[in-house]
Amino acid sequence: MMMHAGDLKRRFFVCLVLAVPVLLLSPMMGIELPFQLSFPGSPWIVAALSTVLYGFGGKPFLTGAVQELKARRPAMMTLIALGITTAYAYSMYAFVANEILRSPDHVMDFFWELATLIVIMLLGHWIEMRATASAGDALQKMAELLPAKASVRQADGSFEEVDIDQLETGQTVMVKPGEKIPADGVIEQGETTVNESLVTGEARAIAKKADSKVVGGSQNGNGTILVQVTGTGESGYLAQVMQLVSTAQGEKTKAESLADKVARLLFYAAVAAGLASLVAWYIATRNFGTAITFMVTVFVIACPHALGLAIPLVKARSTSIGAKNGLLLRHRQALEAMRNAAVVMMDKTGTLTEGAFKVIDVVSADPGRTSDEALAIMAGLEAGSSHPLAESITALASTKGIEAAPIANGHAIPGAGVGGTLADGTETLLVNARYLDEQSIAYDPALLNDAAKGSYTVSYLVIDGKVSGAIAQGDEIKGSAREAVRGMKERGLVPVMLTGDNESVASAVAADLGIETYRASLRPEDKERIVREYQRNGNVVVMVGDGINDAPSLARADVGVAIGAGTDVAVDSADAVLVRSDPVDVLRLYDLAKSTARKTTQNLWWGAGYNIVAIPLAAGVLAPIGIVLSPAVGAVLMSLSTVIVAVNALTLTIDR
Structure with missing residues (x-):
């Protein structure tokens, strides 16, 4: 009652x-x-x-x-x-x-x-x-991820804004740079990058072009695209995620x-x-x-x-004790279930890692150019871009007091990187390894250390057709994450990492933290399904996460624990909140339970x-x-x- x-x-x-x-x-x-x-x-x-x-x-x-x-x-x-x-x-x-x-x-x-x-x-x-803290409305906040209106193509080729609830399957909508995609669909025309963190949990831009699928509620990057609507209302992906959250919350209240x-x-x-x-x-x-x-x-x-x-x-x-230790208890049965926990499932990005791209290493492959000089060119190429990778490069250059090199004719290379012209007219690029392979540009995979290749994103600086440097960027593991995993094992808890990131990154992070069981390339419904699988096997499951994509699994788990720095949707789907965003606080929550x-x-x-x-x-x-x-x-x-x-x-x- x-x-x-x-x-x-x-x-x-x-x-x-x-x-x-x-x-x-x-x-x-x-x-x-x-x-x-x-x-x-x-x-x-x-x-x-x-x-x-x-x-x-x-x-x-x-x-x-x-x-x-x-x-x-x-x-x-x-x-x-x-x-x-x-x-x-x-x-x-x-x-x-x-x-x-x-x-x-x-x-x-x-x-x-x-x-x-x-x-x-x-x-x-x-x-x-x-x-008990008052429960927020996770479903309402998820619904707010969709824009209120969409620009729909009319019979005469013009575009007219209509309310989102009037969208129909088969219609074509135009999504401008920086706008949210109003519905699930397939790109008919245009190229762009899309932030799909609500699906994968990874705050990075994904290259999209004609025939690529997009998800309603995700954030469009710097390109204008025309999208044919394939799912609206209850058939949309976000609506299905909301249904997962609603069902899980309803069953947990029993x-x-x-x-x-x-x-x-x-x-x-x-x-x-x-x-x-x-x-x-x-x-x-x-x-x-x-x-x-x-x-x-x-x-x-x-x-x-x-x-x-x-x-x-x-x-x-x-x-009261929990609040003093940075633990907010939102639902009355969280501690009752927590004391019997057997498995602690954790999202990677933002939970075990910092959740923000940082430059890990910069090297120069040109004997006549220092790594700082290579960084100056990279910062020039990325100047003005809002891409997370670009922001971390320009931030490092600013921190080190390095002035970005002047670049002319700057342009994006969809799905690969950026390009431009140096002051002396030399063509320069900052691209990924796939682009080098496609263009048959020779490079040394060992230019950066093995750790960077495994768990970080590597971009190569190409000047006049030759690789002249490389930069490794990635999401740093939180300093307390290793202590948290070690403490779980000491208490008889089994740590499991669930992430939307790819296999190579997930494997490297799991190995670094000492986590034997992990699952990669997961969508929200995959995480929720895995939680149910463990529960069916008789395990009391704790889920720790911070993103929209964690909401269904947070609601489904016996105890959902949200990282305080996470999204409102994640917090409102959880039973407890770690205010300090410190994974070690999961242990304090268990001990308090x-x-x-x-x-x-x-x-x-x-x-x-x-x-x-x-x-x-x-x-x-x-x-x-x-x-x-x-x-x-x-x-x-x-x-x-x-x-x-x-x-x-x-x-x-x-x-x-």
């Missing part, structure tokens, strides 16, 4: 105000307390205030109980509803008997217990709602908390014990009033005061343990030998268990 924190807060404070006079004017389970007052008409005030408390304060629990019973899965809400309904109904019966019918035998009421139970339960649920399982068992135990005591005491005494009193006492004592606070208090404490699980179990035993002892005694199991749990003793035990769970929750710390 999803209850708004603001509504719970309002109900809590209103009920707290209403409960004060009830506590002052009514006895605690039949026992007059020193601070209590009584005057003519006070029982009427108590009955009226209790009716408001039951209807207004108890509404969330009564509504939740109805939903649980409809689903045939009674849990915490049903147990609370049983307690407050029994306490209210029997107390109103006692009020009528004592104040209206003036029965000679005073009937004990439970107004005091009703008020305290409703206030404590509202407080517990409000604490839990505040402790997960059941440990507290609900315990509450279900207590509900059945309380109902069974209460009915059994009713029958047994009626048979023994032939007095229905006595039998009813025992049954009601069982139901009221079963009210989960301590149990209702046991989990919210631990959750609030763990959320273990500590929280230990405290949760302890508190559940304290909260439920009271009921395990109190319910049978309240039912009169030991009455034949003269031992009966009086209402006063039951109230003391109830209060004591509540204090214990509160103190125990405050001692929570991270294990390591």
Whole structure:
């Protein structure tokens, strides 16, 4: 049951105000307390205030109980509803008997217990709602990736802008430089580069030309293209990814908390014990009033005061500790699942690596030219380009104080690199190895070290038809990534790397980090499928990612962990967020989950343990030998268990 924190807060404070006079004017389970007052008409005030408390304060629990019973899965809400309904109904019966019918035998009421139970339960649920960050709308943010309008070719050859929802398959749209592609399609005309990070997770431009497929929502580069639409609406690729996220989130919300399982068992135990005591005491005494009193006492004592606070208090404490350590817990069941984790799947770019291209090495193959002089020519060729590779070259030159060489006639070579003319009229290029092979230009593959060739992008400087230098660029591995992988193995977790990058890069990064299992060239649906495969084999899966392409797998995993520097879509699909974008924080999250699980179990035993002892005694199991749990003793035990769970929750710390 999803209850708004603001509504719970309002109900809590209103009920707290209403409960004060009830506590002052009514006895605690039949026992007059020193601070209590009584005057003519006070029982009427108590009955009226209790009716408001039951209807207004108890509404969330009564509504939740109805939903649980409809689903045939009674849990915490049903147990609370049983307690407050029994306490209210029997107390109103006692009020009528004592104040209206003036029965000679005073009937004990439970107004005091009703008020305290409703206030404590509202407080517990409000604490839990505040402790959990509000979930964002991942699907809405994914929908916003598509532009609002598209430029569609008309019958006369002109182009007219239409709303995106009016696009139809077969139409041709024009996409200008820098615009987002409005729908899935195939390029009819033009050449460009496209940033498909929402598909691959790799923030680099992909060369596209006629007959190349493009995905709606991806970013067009510096060329104008005409695209024939092949998929719109529900048939589009982005819509299919959104459906994956929606389905995974819906299935994950069905997960059941440990507290609900315990509450279900207590509900059945309380109902069974209460009915059994009713029958047994009626048979023994032939007095229905006595039998009813025992049954009601069982139901009221079963009210989960301590149990209702046991989990919210631990959750609030763990959320606070997590926040101080850069861990934001967004969904209540994240830590419960995290403690049983077996496999940690991690995206590469932005998670294990920095997620930004940097120059790793620059060399000159011309004895008469230094590497800095080669870098100056490269910076001149890339001046004015917004391509990630170009930006890292110009940034390095600027950092080193190297002035870019003047280049004339600069132009892009689609799918290969850039070209231009030096001041002396010499033709120069900065291209990839594939272009050299196609043009039969000789080069030494060992010009850069082997590591650069394996895990980085290498471009070659060609001057007057000869290779005169080379530059290696790539995404640097985060300094803490190795420590994170090592820590996972020490804790018995299996690290798995999932990436949209190619096999050679993935292999090099995995080997460097010590990750034995990795999968490359993955699309969003591939990652989500792999998560499901591991789950079907009985593994509790943690997925760590930062990109739009990680959203389906983050939502599907038992615990989705988003890197704080990642996209809003990834964050909104996750159960927890690593604010510092540090993969080592996955270990802290795991250790916090273990500590929280230990405290949760302890508190559940304290909260439920009271009921395990109190319910049978309240039912009169030991009455034949003269031992009966009086209402006063039951109230003391109830209060004591509540204090214990509160103190125990405050001692929570991270294990390591």
